[in-house]
Amino acid sequence: MPRLEFKGKVFVENHHLAVPYHELIPVRDKGIGPKANLHDNLILHGDNLAALKALLPTHQRKVKCIYIDPPYNTGNEGWAYNDNVTSPMMQDWLGKVVDREDLTRHDKWCCMMLPRLKLLRDLLTDDGAIFVSIDDNEVHRLRCLMDEVFGEDNFLATLIWQKVFSPKNSAKYFSDDHDFILVYAKDIENWVPNLLERGEEAIKRYTNPDNDPRGAWSSSDLTARNFYSQGTYEVTSPSGRKFRPSVGNYFRVSPEKFKELDADNRIWWGSSGDAMPRLKRYLSDVRHGVIPQTLWTHSDVGHTQGAKKELVSILHFERSEDVFTTVKPTSLVRRILQIATDEDSIVLDTFAGSGTTAHAVLALNKEDGGNRRFVLVECEDYADSITAERVRRVIRGVPAAKDKALKAGFGGTFSYFQLGRPMRKESLLGAGKLPSYETLAAYIFFTATGEEFEPGKVRQEDWYIGASTQYDVFLVYDPDVEQLKRMALTLGVARALPQSGRPRLVFAPTEYLDRDLLHRYGITYQQLPFEIYEAVDRLSA
Ligand SMILES: C[S@@+](CC[C@H](N)C(=O)[O-])C[C@H]1O[C@@H](n2cnc3c(N)ncnc32)[C@H](O)[C@@H]1O
Structure with missing residues (x-):
């Protein structure tokens, strides 16, 4: 298969593997719901490359439908290539806004997209599909990248979305009336579209x-x-x-x-x-629905002007320069969800902008009683003031809305996370010391359960570090090298652990219980992270 070559490709081809895992720090007051939790609807504030990697432990092969609307690379979007790839050529690109004068702008865009597409693929279920909005600036390059990452056999369609309701007569050559949406399955053999209701x-x-x-x-x-x-x-x-x-x-x-x-x-x-x-x-003999078509008209799925109007009616921007302009109609994303999700699917959008995808998920759930979940990622500071704020409003209700359901609010919860520092060994093991009990407890609790760690719940005397939806979690640990070498999950420790009747997840340096005993005490044993042992060796030497 012919492959697209571009400047920088050799440096980014495996970049997705080198991206470190980052902490996801819950910001409870920005979400809606009792406790921040990675199994909830999610809004993540941070760069999507790191966010995608951070989602792998909890969301790998769990996302049924991805919709992304990346920068189209028109030359006036103000995006910059910022991935920390360790090559002098790439370092030279960092932080510079990609404009029309930039002769490498297509190379930079491909370098930005390739590792993200690779991580997105890892998150899809085997019967999932990805929908990518794009226009003529990059559609042909995107098609090549998608062929490379998803396989050309998994190509499903190029949808044409008629984005305007009247032609632009001021256009020099042609009025540009449509965008494309490229659609690929993770595995075409497993993907089945939902039929659409007859209009x-x-x-x-x-x-x-x-x-x-x-x-x-x-x-x-x-x-x-x-x-x-x-x-x-x-x-x-x-x-x-x-x-x-x-x-x-x-x-x-x-x-x-x-x-x-x-x-x-x-x-x-x-x-x-x-x-x-x-x-x-x-009517009773014909198929219950119609197969989706590739031509999507503005009268069916909305147009850009309607999308802006819809957003303004929800967020009431005070200054016109604050209005988020590259918004898609909720009805467009909703059509994608109707075709490509079941009632309990996870939907991912890593270029979230104004949060249209979350709005569409909540609206469709309200309509059909579904329990779809959304995961949004947005890197700009408006992740809170626009992305999350729209979601908060559509959940709680938009008093001036004409649509009755939106006026009343779709209901639901979401958790807001801030992307934190990379979880490198160095950040866990500061200054040649073992991490404190609480630092390790926070790290372990979050990486094992994907749920918010509450320091106030820790009772070191019981080895208890908190309760997740599924487990009571325990950590048998002491930041003293000599003590740690002697520590284990023994029968005595198992008997002494507090019992609430729930399954118990116990982290310890080692264990001296056989499977039957572990089963009898309702314990799942997990060894401490490998980095701790490396540090113990180093500190003991
Ligand atoms: C075209 S807009 C998406 C609009 C969205 N579909 C809507 O309806 O509001 C693209 C968004 O992706 C965000 N973005 C661009 N690069 C990103 C990155 N590396 N990580 C996270 N978000 C990014 C931009 O800040 C922008 O908000």
């Missing part, structure tokens, strides 16, 4: 002028151009008129079948009984 217009075409007890029907031509040896017979209408297919056309059914259909009142001769016969098709 009202389509249903209106089914009527019942002859009060047929089988219900509403519409009729289709009984003749076709395909040669059919038995398809040239003559038929007589109830009014006595004779009909044959026109020259070059043939009835699609044999004379016997025609008689059978007519006797069963499945042939329509027109309201006066003297028109060319047509075949009745009942």
Whole structure:
């Protein structure tokens, strides 16, 4: 397969593997809900490359649908390539805004996208799919990158979204009326689209002028151009008129079948009984829905101007320069969700902007009683003031909204996390010392459970470090090298651990209990992180 080459590719091809895990720091008062939790709806504030990596422990192969709307690289979006790739050439790129004068702007964009696409793929379920909004600036390069990461066999469609409702007559050559959405499956063999409900217009075409007890029907031509040896017979209408297919056309059914259909009142001769016969098709017989098409019109899924209006009506920006302009219509993302999610799917958007994806998820859940969850990532400071604020408002209700459900609020919760420092060994093991009991407890609790650590709950005397949704969690540890060498999960320790009747997850340097005993005491044992042992060796030397 031909591959796209671009400047910097050799440095970023495996960059996704080198990205360190980062702490995710819960910011409880920015979310809605009792306790920040990585299994909740999520808004993560930080760069999406690090955020994607941080999501791997909890979300790998769990995301059914990804929708992303990255910078289109138009040359006036003010984005900068900022990935910390250790090559002098790449370092030279850092922090510089990518504008039209930048001769490497397409290379930078590809370098930005490639490692992100690779991590996004790791998060998809085996029956999941990714939808990527883009326009002519990068569509051809994106297609090559997606072929490379997802495999060209997993290409599903290039959707055309008619983004404007009237042409721009001021355009120099052509009015640019559409965006693309590239769609790839993780594995095309496993991906099945949901059929869409028939629109009202389509249903209106089914009527019942002859009060047929089988219900509403519409009729289709009984003749076709395909040669059919038995398809040239003559038929007589109830009014006595004779009909044959026109020259070059043939009835699609044999004379016997025609008689059978007519006797069963499945042939329509027109309201006066003297028109060319047509075949009745009942609404109840046709498929429950329609297969998604690749052309999405503004009247079906909204347009950019409507999207801006919708956002302004929710966020009431005080100054026009604060208005977030690259917003997509909720109805557009909702259409994607209708096609590509089930009622309990996880939906990921790592270029979240104004939070349209979260809005669409909550609205659809409200409508169909689903329990989809969203995960949004936004790097700009407006992750709180725009992204999360929109979500807070649509959850609680938008008093001036025309839509009744939005006015009342869709309900729900979400947790807000700030991307913290990289979790390198050095940050765990400061200045050649072992981490304090509490520092290690925070690290272990969060990485093992994905839930918020509450320092106030720790009772070191019991080895108790907190309760997650699933476990009571314990840490048998002392930051003293000699003590630590002697520590273990023994029968005595197991018996002494407080019991609440819930399963217990115990971290300890080692354990002296066999499987039966662990089972009897309701304990799952987990060894301390490897880095601790390396440090113990180093400090003992
Ligand atoms: C085109 S906007 C998305 C708009 C969104 N679909 C909506 O309807 O509001 C792209 C967003 O991606 C964000 N972004 C760009 N690079 C990012 C990165 N490396 N990490 C996280 N967010 C990023 C930008 O700040 C911007 O808000």
